[in-house]
Amino acid sequence: MVRSPPKWAEKIPRDCQTKAKSAQLDSRLRPVDTVKPLAKELNIKIHDSVQRDQYDKAARKALSFKGPGNVLICWEHHALAGIAKAIGIQGYAASTGWTGEIEYPDSRFDLIWVVPPPYTEITEVRSEKVPVLDNAVQTNACGDVLPTQT
DSSP, rough: OOOOOOOGGSSHHHHHHHHHHHHHHHHHHHHHHHHHHHHHHHOOOOOSSSTTHHHHHHHHHHHTTTTSOOOOOOOGGGHHHHHHHHHHEEOOOGGOOOSSSSOOOOOOOEEEEEEEEOEEEEEEEEEEEEEEETTTOOBBBBBBOOOOOO
16 A cells, blocks of 8 residues: 655655755764674674664664674664663663762763673763763763763
């Protein structure tokens, strides 16, 4: 069954419709593009069958991994807290200096959450420490990134 576009869509210029579709596609591919060089270097497969808002499915995929090593979840930063909660992560370890509900700060794009088995607690909050971009990153004695002051 082929659906016709809604009537209101007819009023949107075709080039705007194409740009909107392109932006949606770019948003979905950005995490894949982010990890592609690492995956190539390590000769590992990228699993990209889960859609952005499918937190439960992402959690199931991560938790079902039985191979050696770790699981890297690269996602739009707004969705990471939802995935963390779906995995069963309940909060931050006291040593991180982070407290409260799990939340990825809106103003950060460099944070790495380390969550060892049994996957209930973020034990480290690290930064990529990209030169120039992350020069102002402050860490505690354990190397964890300090929480953003609000």
